[in-house]
Amino acid sequence: MIDDLERAIEAMLFASDTPLDARQVAGRLGDEMTPGEIRTIIQTIAARHAGSGIELVERGGHWHFQTPADLAHLLRRERDDPRKLSRAAAEVLAIVAYHEPVSRAEIEAIRGVQTSKGTLDVLMEAEWIAPAGRREVPGRPLIYKTTDAFLQHFGLTSRKDLPGIDDLRAAGLLDPVDLAFEEAMGELDLVKDGEEA
Amino acid sequence: MIDDLERAIEAMLFASDTPLDARQVAGRLGDEMTPGEIRTIIQTIAARHAGSGIELVERGGHWHFQTPADLAHLLRRERDDPRKLSRAAAEVLAIVAYHEPVSRAEIEAIRGVQTSKGTLDVLMEAEWIAPAGRREVPGRPLIYKTTDAFLQHFGLTSRKDLPGIDDLRAAGLLDPVDLAFEEAMGELDLVKDGEEA
Amino acid sequence: MEELPLDFEIVPAAPERDDALQLSLESWEGPLDLLLTLARSQKVDLKQISILGLVEQYLTFIAEARELKLEVAADYLVMAAWLAYLKSALLLPKDPLEDPSPDELALRLQLRLQRLAAMREAAARLLARDRVGRDVFLRVKPEGLRDIKVRRWDASLYDLLSAYGQVKLRSEPVVHMVSRRPVITLDAALHHLQRMIGVKLDWAELSDFLPADYDGPLRRSAIASSFVAALELARQGRVDLKQEGAFEPLYLKAAGA
Numbered sequence: 001m002i003d004d005l006e007r008a009i010e011a012m013l014f015a016s017d018t019p020l021d022a023r024q025v026a027g028r029l030g031d032e033m034t035p036g037e038i039r040t041i042i043q044t045i046a047a048r049h050a051g052s053g054i055e056l057v058e059r060g061g062h063w064h065f066q067t068p069a070d071l072a073h074l075l076r077r078e079r080d081d082p083r084k085l086s087r088a089a090a091e092v093l094a095i096v097a098y099h100e101p102v103s104r105a106e107i108e109a110i111r112g113v114q115t116s117k118g119t120l121d122v123l124m125e126a127e128w129i130a131p132a133g134r135r136e137v138p139g140r141p142l143i144y145k146t147t148d149a150f151l152q153h154f155g156l157t158s159r160k161d162l163p164g165i166d167d168l169r170a171a172g173l174l175d176p177v178d179l180a181f182e183e184a185m186g187e188l189d190l191v192k193d194g195e196e197a
Numbered sequence: 198m199i200d201d202l203e204r205a206i207e208a209m210l211f212a213s214d215t216p217l218d219a220r221q222v223a224g225r226l227g228d229e230m231t232p233g234e235i236r237t238i239i240q241t242i243a244a245r246h247a248g249s250g251i252e253l254v255e256r257g258g259h260w261h262f263q264t265p266a267d268l269a270h271l272l273r274r275e276r277d278d279p280r281k282l283s284r285a286a287a288e289v290l291a292i293v294a295y296h297e298p299v300s301r302a303e304i305e306a307i308r309g310v311q312t313s314k315g316t317l318d319v320l321m322e323a324e325w326i327a328p329a330g331r332r333e334v335p336g337r338p339l340i341y342k343t344t345d346a347f348l349q350h351f352g353l354t355s356r357k358d359l360p361g362i363d364d365l366r367a368a369g370l371l372d373p374v375d376l377a378f379e380e381a382m383g384e385l386d387l388v389k390d391g392e393e394a
Numbered sequence: 395m396e397e398l399p400l401d402f403e404i405v406p407a408a409p410e411r412d413d414a415l416q417l418s419l420e421s422w423e424g425p426l427d428l429l430l431t432l433a434r435s436q437k438v439d440l441k442q443i444s445i446l447g448l449v450e451q452y453l454t455f456i457a458e459a460r461e462l463k464l465e466v467a468a469d470y471l472v473m474a475a476w477l478a479y480l481k482s483a484l485l486l487p488k489d490p491l492e493d494p495s496p497d498e499l500a501l502r503l504q505l506r507l508q509r510l511a512a513m514r515e516a517a518a519r520l521l522a523r524d525r526v527g528r529d530v531f532l533r534v535k536p537e538g539l540r541d542i543k544v545r546r547w548d549a550s551l552y553d554l555l556s557a558y559g560q561v562k563l564r565s566e567p568v569v570h571m572v573s574r575r576p577v578i579t580l581d582a583a584l585h586h587l588q589r590m591i592g593v594k595l596d597w598a599e600l601s602d603f604l605p606a607d608y609d610g611p612l613r614r615s616a617i618a619s620s621f622v623a624a625l626e627l628a629r630q631g632r633v634d635l636k637q638e639g640a641f642e643p644l645y646l647k648a649a650g651a
Contacts, residue, residue, distance in 0.1 A: 008271055011264040017538045064532065068208065069524035069530050087517075094513045113427065114424075162516070214535060278546065282547050291558035308564075322547070
């Protein structure tokens with residue numbers, strides 16, 4: 001027998017057209033429940049559905065039901081056509097996700113090429129990136145970050161789930177070139193060896 | 198452990214934009230399954246969800262997931278939207294209360310201005326006035342009276358509790374607005390002085 | 395590091411010497427992208443790449459493109475000029491005073507290529523994830539959570555009564571009330587003067603007949619009405635009046651006294 005509160009939260013998450021976080025669930029229950037208590041119940045529900053044809057997943061602190069990825073071949077239909085991204089848009093999205101918050105100039109420094117206005121627009125229209133204020137440097141450029149919709153679309157529980165982000169950070173590949181340059185000066189000999197080989 | 202076929206059918210029913218019948222499910226599975234066999238599996242899925250916050254229901258041989266009817270109140274939450282009654286509506290309400298039963302033409306004669314239909318509608322929506330038949334005069338106009346909800350809202354036992362004209366005059370409620378306003382402002386000054394002391 | 399294929403567009407293959415000329419420059423997202431593709435053809439980790447070799451590859455590629463009269467965008471030519479400078483600097487005997495040194499420039503280029511390569515792979519891995527609408531599916535028409543606003547009209551008894559007061563006030567006939575000013579009427583002045591005239595036997599000034607405690611508007615009113623009363627008594631032959639000239643004090647006494 002599933003208890004009433006668990007049923008209620010399950011129905012809410014099932015009926016909602018957007019993923020819900022614990023606070024939203026608590027607010028709608030109008031009950032004296034803490035978000036922590038709600039989360040415990042949500043995890044019970046998720047566990048109950050584990051291994052079934054419907055799973056409850058967490059994306060950026062928000063939960064929603066979806067089908068398991070291994071059943072994609074049965075469910076994929078002609079009309080399912082997730083937004084095709086240009087290579088430029090895919091790269092810009094990756095740079096925003098791995099470096100956020102990041103300005104357009106910083107994106108361009110990594111890509112070595114100007115970013116057309118349309119590229120950022122496509123990503124903002126998809127609601128995968130959003131402006132996140134301004135960088136307090138001369139010119140006060142707009143900076144961008146990824147959204148919860150980004151996490152949801154790409155099946156990420158949080159930004160920590162970004163593929164390989166820990167390795168990239170450890171290798172210093174998320175540091176600006178200037179910083180990496182200072183650190184790498186000692187390795188110059190290696191480079192020269194490579195050239196001579 | 199839920200078997201693969203059951204998972205697949207569950208995911209299909211979940212992700213479908215229309216309810217599916219056993220034949221459609223069999224078609225999508227591309228398997229050598231009879232509709233009867235599919236139905237048996239669907240019933241297993243329905244039984245697994247029974248009593249939870251998600252139910253699988255049959256409608257004319259087609260199946261779909263929905264939230265249980267008894268939890269509808271959580272999904273369609275009613276929220277109070279308090280609105281202050283307009284001055285015009287307050288005047289009309291007062292006239293009905295003091296002169297009931299009264300027709301719209303009579304209300305207008307007393308107010309000296311036209312009364313929009315919307316004003317009466319608001320008072321009827323608030324359930325403070327209600328039609329009380331028709332006046333037996335040419336045109337047979339609708340007449341209005343106040344309701345029990347009116348008495349309850351304004352804390353009156355009966356209409357006889359409404360103060361008479363002399364009481365209103367004594368209370369300063371028949372003073373011209375400007376004068377009453379100045380007096381009120383004088384009182385405010387007194388209050389301020391008191392606070393400063 | 396293994397490079398994952400992108401699912402959205404064909405990544406241009408690392409150009410072999412022979413088919414390099416088949417490729418248009420539009421295949422690249424700028425000169426850094428072209429450099430990275432050329433670097434990949436060295437089939438070594440970017441850390442071990444020969445920058446001098448890469449420079450050669452790039453300059454050859456651009457030269458061939460121009461021979462074919464392909465339009466080469468300005469930023470590719472700027473990069474070519476910079477790489478030609480880098481090449482000569484790397485080949486010439488080291489000048490210890492040169493800052494930054496060619497080795498430092500080469501290192502910076504290598505670091506930039508590594509960063510771009512890292513993001514290129516990250517993009518590919520991101521797009522290869524189980525994506526909503528392609529690999530995982532949501533409900534198509536969820537019931538949705540809705541807040542339905544229920545209007546609650548609010549008014550106090552005071553609002554009601556003051557509204558009625560205003561209606562009454564508007565509909566009552568307008569009456570002008572003139573407040574009473576302090577005056578001495580002609581009747582009062584006549585009565586007073588007649589009494590005083592019997593007491594005073596000799597000529598006396600009009601103002602002497604007025605009570606001493608009258609002042610301000612009341613005194614002005616008393617003078618006016620007493621004057622009219624004096625004229626009336628004179629007409630009846632009951633007092634005599636005398637005045638030396640215009641605006642001089644007015645004297646009166648009982649007639650025949």
